[in-house]
Amino acid sequence: MSTAAPLLATPEQLALYEPVIGLEVHVQLGTRTKIFCACPNEFGAAPNTNVCPVCLGMPGALPVLNRAAVELGIRAALALHCEVRRRSVFARKNYFYPDLPKGYQISQYDQPLAEHGWVEIGTAQGRKRIGVRRLHLEDDAGKSTHEGYRDSDRYSYVDLNRTGAPLAEIVSEPDLRSAAEAYEYLTELKLAMQFAGVSNCDMEKGNLRCDANVSVRRRGTEQFGTKVEIKNLNSFRFLRQAIEFEISRQVALLEAGGTVVQETRLYNPDLDETFSMRSKEEAHDYRYFPEPDLLPLVVSDEWLEEIRRSMPEMPAEMRRRFVEQYGLREYDAQVLTGSRELADYFEGVVKACGDPRAAANWVSGDLAGLLKAEGFTVETCPVPPERLGELIVLVQKGELTGKLAKEILPKMFATRESARTIMEREGLRAMSDTGELERIVDEVIANNPKQVEQYRAGKTTVLQFFVGQVMKATRGQANPAAVAELLKQKL
Numbered sequence: 001m002s003t004a005a006p007l008l009a010t011p012e013q014l015a016l017y018e019p020v021i022g023l024e025v026h027v028q029l030g031t032r033t034k035i036f037c038a039c040p041n042e043f044g045a046a047p048n049t050n051v052c053p054v055c056l057g058m059p060g061a062l063p064v065l066n067r068a069a070v071e072l073g074i075r076a077a078l079a080l081h082c083e084v085r086r087r088s089v090f091a092r093k094n095y096f097y098p099d100l101p102k103g104y105q106i107s108q109y110d111q112p113l114a115e116h117g118w119v120e121i122g123t124a125q126g127r128k129r130i131g132v133r134r135l136h137l138e139d140d141a142g143k144s145t146h147e148g149y150r151d152s153d154r155y156s157y158v159d160l161n162r163t164g165a166p167l168a169e170i171v172s173e174p175d176l177r178s179a180a181e182a183y184e185y186l187t188e189l190k191l192a193m194q195f196a197g198v199s200n201c202d203m204e205k206g207n208l209r210c211d212a213n214v215s216v217r218r219r220g221t222e223q224f225g226t227k228v229e230i231k232n233l234n235s236f237r238f239l240r241q242a243i244e245f246e247i248s249r250q251v252a253l254l255e256a257g258g259t260v261v262q263e264t265r266l267y268n269p270d271l272d273e274t275f276s277m278r279s280k281e282e283a284h285d286y287r288y289f290p291e292p293d294l295l296p297l298v299v300s301d302e303w304l305e306e307i308r309r310s311m312p313e314m315p316a317e318m319r320r321r322f323v324e325q326y327g328l329r330e331y332d333a334q335v336l337t338g339s340r341e342l343a344d345y346f347e348g349v350v351k352a353c354g355d356p357r358a359a360a361n362w363v364s365g366d367l368a369g370l371l372k373a374e375g376f377t378v379e380t381c382p383v384p385p386e387r388l389g390e391l392i393v394l395v396q397k398g399e400l401t402g403k404l405a406k407e408i409l410p411k412m413f414a415t416r417e418s419a420r421t422i423m424e425r426e427g428l429r430a431m432s433d434t435g436e437l438e439r440i441v442d443e444v445i446a447n448n449p450k451q452v453e454q455y456r457a458g459k460t461t462v463l464q465f466f467v468g469q470v471m472k473a474t475r476g477q478a479n480p481a482a483v484a485e486l487l488k489q490k491l
Contacts, residue, residue, distance in 0.1 A: 024171050048107065
């Protein structure tokens with residue numbers, strides 16, 4: 001790898017070209033066992049312990065297809081609006097690498113499980129559909145490790161636990177036109193897989209991996225440029241950064257009179273650069289042929305319909321419903337459907353308090369902030385949705401002010417008690433004594449003659465100063481709207 005600084009394009013040069021991007025996403029299916037054997041499909045076991053003769057490719061060991069993996073593959077296809085083939089065929093994809101003990105991958109080639117789907121993303125110009133060319137099933141390879149051992153400078157280590165893990169490879173059409181669109185596409189795809197119960201898509205565990213195919217062409221031309229593949233992008237941020245770098249590199253190369261070479265590249269996040277790994281293989285390089293040890297996969301109409309009926313509401317559908325049913329803003333609906341668990345929690349709060357907008361504000365605001373600060377997730381949140389709903393109802397009834405409720409919520413996190421229990425024990429009740437409130441207002445006005453003059457001279461913004469002083473004197477127990485109204489009368 002060259003240490004010289006890469007040549008990058010200027011903004012003026014970039015404006016002359018249009019990027020053409022397609023993504024190949026590998027989703028590890030959330031089955032209990034591997035796709036062709038009974039070994040556990042789990043992360044974190046001691047190296048080379050979740051293996052058997054089948055996934056190690058021992059002579060005479062025969063694969064047996066995992067029905068659960070097929071079902072999750074079909075769910076993934078339906079979540080992406082794909083057409084599920086009633087008959088698909090497994091093939092051997094031949095290549096040699098230390099972490100591939102069989103010397104081939106069992107995949108699908110010309111007859112995949114599903115085709116012709118789409119993912120809808122939001123862009124600056126509005127909604128846009130990105131085509132999904134195909135979704136096929138395959139087994140994963142193992143993992144080569146090149147660091148972490150004392151002699152890593154001389155040796156690579158191979159862990160075969162992941163060998164045979166079930167994957168759905170999802171190949172997009174080259175419909176993406178920027179790194180931002182690629183980021184949005186991967187985000188939507190990940191959400192769809194999670195909502196459909198296909199995979200947890202944990203990138204740190206390798207359950208979601210992405211390769212990007214990037215080319216550029218002069219704006220206004222139809223012919224695609226030479227495609228470069230960027231392998232093993234293991235975070236959303238790195239996906240965006242790698243694509244942006246590669247677009248700039250290719251444009252600069254073309255503008256300097258060079259040519260783009262079809263190759264596979266890797267991304268170095270420390271340098272924020274891609275670098276050449278190997279020349280890009282074509283399909284014929286893998287010498288695909290039908291897997292002789294597996295029959296064609298046949299999906300009956302009855303089985304497909306059974307899976308279709310079990311499909312949950314997808315994130316895009318849920319967002320539309322939140323806007324229409326609850327009157328939420330598009331942005332709030334987007335935030336609240338960031339995970340199935342968060343969406344379900346929000347709807348639980350709405351059910352308890354009857355006020356969708358208040359529920360949205362509390363869940364996406366105060367609750368989200370506390371979850372992050374305290375290291376909780378929605379699944380481990382110590383405040384159930386019905387208890388947050390109860391807190392909102394106390395504000396609605398006037399028993400608590402918003403300020404007091406914001407003080408109580410962290411106490412609910414710490415004690416696991418209800419809002420009413422904390423409110424009554426600590427005397428954090430909204431002020432209901434109008435005579436006492438009027439006395440405090442009179443006192444605040446008397447103590448601030450300068451601000452009184454300013455208000456009466458037309459500087460009405462000073463009212464907020466008085467409200468703040470009264471709220472401070474009442475320890476947040478007064479209703480701010482009632483305080484403001486009383487102050488206006490007195491002033």
